[in-house]
Amino acid sequence: MEFRRKDILDMASLSGDEIRMILDTAVGMKEISTRPIKKVPTLRGKTVVMFFYEPSTRTRTSFDVAAKRLSADSLSISKSTSSIVKGETLLDTAKNLEAMKPDVLVIRHSSAGAPHLLARRMKASVINAGDGMHAHPTQALLDMMTIREKKGHLEGLRLAIIGDIAHSRVARSNVVGFTKMGGHVVLCGPPTMIPAGIESLGVEVTHDADRAVEGADVVMMLRIQKERQQSHLFSSEREYAREYGMNAERLSRASADVLIMHPGPMNRGVEIAPDVADGPFSIILDQVTNGVAVRMAILYLVAGGVRHADTD
Ligand code: CP
Secondary structure, eight states, X not given: OOOOOSOXXXXXXXXXXXXXXXXXXXXXXXXXXXXXXXXXXXXXTOEEEEEESSOOSHHHHHHXXXXXXXXXXXXXXXXXXXXXXXXXOHHHHHHHHHTTOOSEEEEEESSTTHHHHHHHHOSSEEEEEEETTTBOHHHHHHHHHHHHHHHSOOTTOEXXXXXXXXXXXXXXXXXHHHHHTTOEEEEEOOGGGSOTTGGGGSOEEESOHHHHHTTOSEEEEOOOOGGGOSSOOSSOHHHHHHHHOBOHHHHTTSOTTOEEEOOSOOOBTTTBOHHHHTSTXXXXXXXXXXXXXXXXXXXXXXXXXOOOTTTO
C-alpha cells in the first residue's frame, strides 16, 4: 500500500490501514535514534516549518528532532516572535510562508480547524500539532505506538482516559483512533469535564474513577486545562486529586500489567501522584521517545517523494 495523503489533520480522516502503516513505519524509524550517528539522508533538501501559536515542549521539539534525523532543514516560528503580533492574519502568514516553498508545515493553533483551513490553501503538506480542543493526531499515534509496543496489539484492550475530557484534543484523538483499531475506551471525569453526548462515539462514560480503572489495561491521565476553561469546573485541587487523581491504591484496581500514560505536561500531585508517574507501570517517557519515531514516520510518509492523490 502507498501512503498518498498530503496532510495529517485528525484521526477521523485516517483509515485503519493508514494508521497501521504510520505505526509500522515508526517502528523502523525508532531504530535510527539508537544508532551512534542518528541521521539518515531520507529527506535531504526538504524544508519543514514548525509554526506554533501555543506553547509546546514535546511536540515542537520532537518534530524538530525528527526532521533533523531525516536530514530535512527545519525551522521554528512562534506567535510571539512573528508578525502575528503586528496583526497579520493566519492565512496571510501561511501564504507568505508558502512563498518560501516549504515542503511541510507543522502547525499548532488555539482555534479548531486552523490546520484544515491551511491544508486547503497550501501546496505544502500540513500536519496538525494540536488545534484548540479538536484534535492532536500525532499524539494519539504515538500513544497507540507505545501501547502496541508494550502489549503487542491494540484490539480488545480497555483504555481508561481520566481527567478534563471536555477540553482535551488528546482525548478526542485517542477515542477516535483507539476505537478504530478495535480498542474499548472508558472516559472518566467530573460531570463538568465530560461533554454531553460523547457516548455516541462508542465509548463508556463514568464519573467514578475507581470504576474507570477497574480491569483497565491502560490508564491515561489528563491535565486540567485551566487555560481553556471559562469558569471553575471543580472546587479545589485537593478534592480533585482525591476524586480523580491516580495514586497507587486506585491503580491497584487495574489489570496486573497495567500501563500508565500521560501526554504531558503533568501536574504532579493533582491528576497523578509522583510515585505513579515515576513508578514501574509508567510508560510516560516511552511516549516521548516514540513521539520522535512517529513524527519521523509522518514526515517521511507525507514528504518522502510519493506523489499525493490530491496533487497529482
Ligand atoms: N503532549 C503535548 O502535546 O505536549 P506539548 O504541549 O509539550 O507539546
